[in-house]
Each structure stands twice: as C-alpha cells, then as structure tokens.
Amino acid sequence: MTGTRGKRGSGRMRIPAVVVLALLVLLTTGAGWVYLKLNGNISTFDADGLSDDRPGAGAAGQNVLVIGSDSRSGGNSGLGGGEGDVGRSDTALLLHVYGDRKHAVGVSIPRDTLVDIPPCRLPDGTWTAPRTRAMFNSAFSVGESAKGNPACTQNTVEKLTGLRVDHTVVVDFEGFSAMTSAVGGVQVCVPKDVYAGDLNPHLGARGDLLFRKGQQNVSGQKALDYVRVRHGIGDGSDIGRIRRQQAFVASMIKKVRSQGFNPTTLLPLADAATKSMTVDPGLGTADKLLSFAMSLKHIDLHDIKFITVPWRYAGDRVDIVQPDADALWASLKADRTIDGQDATGKGSGSGGGTGGAGGGTGGGAAQADAAAPVKGDGTRISVANGTTVTGLAARAAAALQERGFTVTGTSTATDRDQATTVITFGPGQAGRARALTRMFPGAYVRGDAADGISVTLGRDYAAASSSSSSGPDAGPGAGPGAAPGSAPGAESSAAPSGASSPEPKEQARSADDDPCADLSYG
Incomplete structure (x- = not known):
C-alpha cells in the first residue's frame, strides 16, 4: 500500500506511524516528572547501528526523531496493524526544539519519499550496502526484525537533513490507543462522512458509517481509525492523512494542557506511553526523560508548529523539492523559526561542539x-x-x-x-x-x-x-x-512549499489552530 494518489485502492491496511506522535504530548506539556515511577516500562534500542559518519552535535536546539512500529507482534495484533511480525513504519516526524525552549516544530516525512539510505546494521552485525532512491519507510524494516531498525531510520534522516538527531523514539499503536483513552478522548474533525470501506478498501462495500462529517471526540480504537483512514477523503493520499494526523496531535496536546498537570490524568497517560516506547540509550531512564520533558513545558501552543518536508509527486512515490528542503534544514541548523525569527536563546550559554x-x-x-x-x-x-x-x-x-x-x-x-x-x-x-x-x-x-x-x-x-x-x-x-x-529563501522556509508546481503550497499548522482547518489535500 503506497501513500500516493497512484494506488488508492491497493495494498495492505496499516496503521500510520503518526500513532507514535502522541509522544509529543508528553514532550510539550511538562508531564515528564511522572516518569520517575516508570523506569520499568522503558526499552532501549541498540545504538551500535548508528553511523560513524554523523553530523556534528547541535549547540542550541535539539532534534528528536519520532517513528513508529505497526507490526502485529505483542498486543498490537488485535488492533489492525501490519501483516506479519516485521516492524514497519509508515511515517516519521522530526521534532526540532529550539534553543530558547520556547518554540518547537515537527517536520513530517512522508513514508513514500524517495531518499538515499546509507549502510545499516543487520541483526547479525553485518552492514548493508547503501541504496539510492529507496522508499523512506523501508529503512525501518532493514533486517526484518519485529522491533524494526530505528538506528537505520535515524541514519537515513541524518543523511537526508544534515542534522544530528539527538534522540530517537519509537512507539507502537497499542500505546497510542491507550493514551487517547487515558486523556478521555481527543477532539477531531472529519471533512466528510467516512465509512468502513474507506478504512479498508478490500471490504468490497461501503460498509457502516464510522465518522460523521464535522467535529467529534474519539479515543481508543476510534482514534486509531481516524488517524489511519486515507481512502475516500481528498485524493486518498498519505499527504492528506499526514495533515489530519498533525491536527490530531495538536488537538491531543491542547487536551492535556487544558486538564492541567494533574497526576490523576498524567500518570495513566505516561504509563501507556512508556509501555509502548523504545528509545535511544540517551533517553533510556525516567530521569533522562524527565530532564528533557521538563525543559519543554514552557512552549506556548501557538509556538508548536507542524509542517511537511517540501514535496512533489513522482509517479506513485514522493520526491523532496529543492532548494526548498535545503532552506528548511538550514533554518533548523541556524535555530531560526519557520517564520525567520532567531530562537537560539541568546545569552543562555549552551555548550556543544x-x-x-x-x-x-x-x-x-x-x-x-x-x-x-x-x-x-x-x-x-x-x-x-x-x-x-x-x-x-x-x-x-x-x-x-x-x-x-x-x-x-x-x-x-x-x-x-x-x-x-x-x-x-x-x-x-x-x-x-x-x-x-x-x-x-x-x-x-x-x-x-x-x-x-x-x-x-x-x-x-x-x-x-x-x-x-x-x-x-x-x-x-x-x-x-x-x-x-x-x-x-527565508520566505520559502517560513512556509515551505508543499510541492513545486502543480502541487499547492502548504502552510504550517499550530497546536492552537482550529481542528477543522486545512485537513484534506486534494
């Protein structure tokens, strides 16, 4: 199943990796203190697979790669995940937290983007040959293990962007389902009526009504259905789904913020997240997660942005648009917000190489x-x-x-x-x-x-x-x-082109935006 307009009715039904993006809720609400009780939940992946040829560490902002697994292993088997026990990732988001700790932007990378994948370590310790113009999401499946290959995805993102990824987090959709229930559901908006046949094109019929057009509250399985549906809305592409996924995460952040820092609410949320979380060794303990999360609690909703890497269709795949993408990566390296402001946190005395x-x-x-x-x-x-x-x-x-x-x-x-x-x-x-x-x-x-x-x-x-x-x-x-x-090119990177002609420009979404705004591409 590809995420582009050329194959709307083909392939397997899989949960997109946006289910893992709910981690952003914990990273941007100051809920990190609850991790002090949750060490036993956290798993780490093997950092031996990280490349020796990496970009230099940032001196101000930090980059967190959030990716997801949709295999049927463990408790995910009953939630409609991918086939077999191989870990798969449909989408990834690179979260850049600026040096002033008052701004953050999440950049979505479509799963069908054609990229160069550098050598990646296999489970037996050998390394693959580099690949050119491979689908981005295939990096996570290198080695065909149930846990996936987050190190390979991280290497690919670093090669693509020239940015050093400070931390990588993988979360499965079982945890996402539990998180949405823990917060009492999330307000979402549907641009049109959605039926079971839109969720599963192999159903052979329209099926039951899943969502009525308009704004509504979803949690658990219903939330999973919302973030994974793509057929029957807009052009049926993964691009449109990414926009709705970004809107979902923004809405979830608002929900948690509105409830306040209440342990009764936050502890179940953090418990659900950490049980399904795999992180790099640098975030492998509760106190490390605490330190990072608490540094982000003062980011205002309006200053949490979501965009998609500048893109264009390339047949059934997606190409990255240049020089737009390079301008975006340069702005992140320079710790400039997407509207061109300096967000380095001058005078903070942050160190680094x-x-x-x-x-x-x-x-x-x-x-x-x-x-x-x-x-x-x-x-x-x-x-x-x-x-x-x-x-x-x-x-x-x-x-x-x-x-x-x-x-x-x-x-x-x-x-x-x-x-x-x-x-x-x-x-x-x-x-x-x-x-x-x-x-x-x-x-x-x-x-x-x-x-x-x-x-x-x-x-x-x-x-x-x-x-x-x-x-x-x-x-x-x-x-x-x-x-x-x-x-x-700051004007371009302030609102990176969604694609070069004939695709339309895409505007950034803020976490405080109307949940019904700009949901569907096509």
Whole structure:
C-alpha cells in the first residue's frame, strides 16, 4: 500500500506511524516528572547501528526523531496493524526544539519519499550496502526484525537533513490507543462522512458509517481509525492523512494542557506511553526523560508548529523539492523559526561542539549584537567555493577584507554541490564565527580542531550574492531586504512549499489552530 494518489485502492491496511506522535504530548506539556515511577516500562534500542559518519552535535536546539512500529507482534495484533511480525513504519516526524525552549516544530516525512539510505546494521552485525532512491519507510524494516531498525531510520534522516538527531523514539499503536483513552478522548474533525470501506478498501462495500462529517471526540480504537483512514477523503493520499494526523496531535496536546498537570490524568497517560516506547540509550531512564520533558513545558501552543518536508509527486512515490528542503534544514541548523525569527536563546550559554548560526557554541561566549557591523580586526580566515559559480570565493574574500579580516587564501572545495554555507572555527573563535552569520545568513556554524576560521560557500550564498546590493553594509549574501539572521529563501522556509508546481503550497499548522482547518489535500 503506497501513500500516493497512484494506488488508492491497493495494498495492505496499516496503521500510520503518526500513532507514535502522541509522544509529543508528553514532550510539550511538562508531564515528564511522572516518569520517575516508570523506569520499568522503558526499552532501549541498540545504538551500535548508528553511523560513524554523523553530523556534528547541535549547540542550541535539539532534534528528536519520532517513528513508529505497526507490526502485529505483542498486543498490537488485535488492533489492525501490519501483516506479519516485521516492524514497519509508515511515517516519521522530526521534532526540532529550539534553543530558547520556547518554540518547537515537527517536520513530517512522508513514508513514500524517495531518499538515499546509507549502510545499516543487520541483526547479525553485518552492514548493508547503501541504496539510492529507496522508499523512506523501508529503512525501518532493514533486517526484518519485529522491533524494526530505528538506528537505520535515524541514519537515513541524518543523511537526508544534515542534522544530528539527538534522540530517537519509537512507539507502537497499542500505546497510542491507550493514551487517547487515558486523556478521555481527543477532539477531531472529519471533512466528510467516512465509512468502513474507506478504512479498508478490500471490504468490497461501503460498509457502516464510522465518522460523521464535522467535529467529534474519539479515543481508543476510534482514534486509531481516524488517524489511519486515507481512502475516500481528498485524493486518498498519505499527504492528506499526514495533515489530519498533525491536527490530531495538536488537538491531543491542547487536551492535556487544558486538564492541567494533574497526576490523576498524567500518570495513566505516561504509563501507556512508556509501555509502548523504545528509545535511544540517551533517553533510556525516567530521569533522562524527565530532564528533557521538563525543559519543554514552557512552549506556548501557538509556538508548536507542524509542517511537511517540501514535496512533489513522482509517479506513485514522493520526491523532496529543492532548494526548498535545503532552506528548511538550514533554518533548523541556524535555530531560526519557520517564520525567520532567531530562537537560539541568546545569552543562555549552551555548550556543544557544533551548531547553527548564533547557536551559542562553546564556553558561553557572548552573542554578538545582531545590529552591530561585523569587524574582522585581522582575524585570519580562509574561503573555499563549494559551488560551480566562477569567482564566488574571490567575491566573498573581497567583502571579508573590507570588514578587516585577513584572508589567508581562496580555493575550490572538493564538493562543489554544497547547498548551505558552512563556517568552521578553531579554539577561541566561536564568537567571531557566529558573528560571521550576519555576513553569511543561513550558514551552519561548527567547531573544528584547526586554528582560525574557514568558510565554505554554498548555493545559498551564490543565490543571495547575485542579487545583493554593492554597498559596504550589504555584506556577502545580504540580498535586498535581508535581515540579519535571515537565510536566503527565508520566505520559502517560513512556509515551505508543499510541492513545486502543480502541487499547492502548504502552510504550517499550530497546536492552537482550529481542528477543522486545512485537513484534506486534494
């Protein structure tokens, strides 16, 4: 069963991985303290399967990959999951929690997205060969084990996004069913009447009415039916289902928040979640989950956003749209919200090896004033051209020299297809490197063992500098109207294109949005 318009009536009926996204409720409501009683519920997966070639750790925001298993193993067999005992995942969501701990965004990745899957570890300890243009959800099934392969999915997401995944969580739909019951049901909206035949196209008939058009409260099996239905609504695709799933999670977050931090409500919810949860070793105890969850309790509903990676149909599959997706990943690396605001939490002194622009890397060095001009004061810096645009490094070098930097050399990077400009810095240069992001908006900043600073120019700089003014205050990459800290293409990443033409643009959903708004694609 594919999640695209080309095969609306074929394949197996499976629970989409959005059932696991209810974990976001616990991560964004401050309910983490209840985990102190729940150590025995938590399982961890083997981290030996994580790649040795990973992006650098973030200095400000954190990334949590939420994926799901819909196998029939255990108590899931009676809830309509996938066939057999092989762990499968239909959807995944990458939750980015910004450095200020006041904003978060969940980016859905459709299960049929064509991606490159890097080498993945099998249960016998051997590693697979890399694959190109494979279905994204197939990464979770590598090795065909009942528990699935979360490490392989994490490796795939890191390769796709260039973001380091700090934590990965897998939850099955048995736990989702129990969670919706624990909170007394969730308000959802259905754009039209839905029948049993819409849920199961193999029924051969319309069947009984499952949902009447309009707003209603669902829990347990009814909630499962709501999040997995896709036929008979819109174009019958997985894209439309993702939108309804995002609306469901938003509504569940609102429900828990409205009940307050009441142990009578939260303990059953956390118990249901942790019984069906598998996490990376970094979240493998109640106190670790407590620490992470409590750091998120002050995020306002309006500042919890849901979007889908920019996409387009590719026959029966989904392709990622560029450069829209690269602009989105760059904004997350730089800890910019999807409407272009700096959410690094300046002055927080967060440490770490690498991070997005302004990410507060290293030693709590003070953030540079975004309004102040960048002054090199003789700082040594090298520049490499990571694109095919002739003369790009020389152009940047000239602008840097005007600001007082000492350019030690220009060169051509080995990789000439870099989407995002990268600034690396050595000991004692973190503050200067972060200040450079005002000259190279959207650049990714990371620590390096070498001395000094180096800049490897990406296509973002090439695009911005081609339209920049020539005034001395413009700086490299500062196109007309660009604000400090705004990436080239920020308008696109503020509301990433749902797809390039002819697909429509998709707007972000907030957790406080009307549950009936923008539910169906097609």
